[in-house]
Amino acid sequence: xKLGAINHIALTVSNLERSEAFYNALLGFLGYEQGxxxxxxxLWASPNGVITISPSDPESLxxxxxxxxxxxxxxxxxxxxxxxxxxxxxxxxxxxxxILDPPAEYDYLPGYYALFFxxxxxxxxxxxxxxNWPPQx
Numbered sequence: 252x253k254l255g256a257i258n259h260i261a262l263t264v265s266n267l268e269r270s271e272a273f274y275n276a277l278l279g280f281l282g283y284e285q286g287x288x289x290x291x292x293x294l295w296a297s298p299n300g301v302i303t304i305s306p307s308d309p310e311s312l313x314x315x316x317x318x319x320x321x322x323x324x325x326x327x328x329x330x331x332x333x334x335x336x337x338x339x340x341x342x343x344x345x346x347x348x349x350i351l352d353p354p355a356e357y358d359y360l361p362g363y364y365a366l367f368f369x370x371x372x373x374x375x376x377x378x379x380x381x382x383n384w385p386p387q388x
Contacts, residue, residue, distance in 0.1 A: 325375035
């Protein structure tokens, strides 16, 4: 692994079983494979990285963050094509997942095409096809 590369992303969820089903579908579509599973966490891995989910502490407060508040705003995953995004949109819609913004082109970068939706705990996720990403430094 390269110095400075993201090692893993760890999410805390309110219902491990419900979130496992959600992330199995999403991450499987994105090329991740489910690995280790314990009562404390479930892990998915791909050549792009590792994502884990862990159960929340029932005593913890659920505080949401918006774009301008401290904390995580959203996680964005790359798609190979606009068609991948459209396919995931159809699947998520059929599953009753809350869609924040359906697939559309955004003016963030030329050709930026994205879908925004929530996981079962309200974590904002994005699936994007960005032809000129990452930027050349």
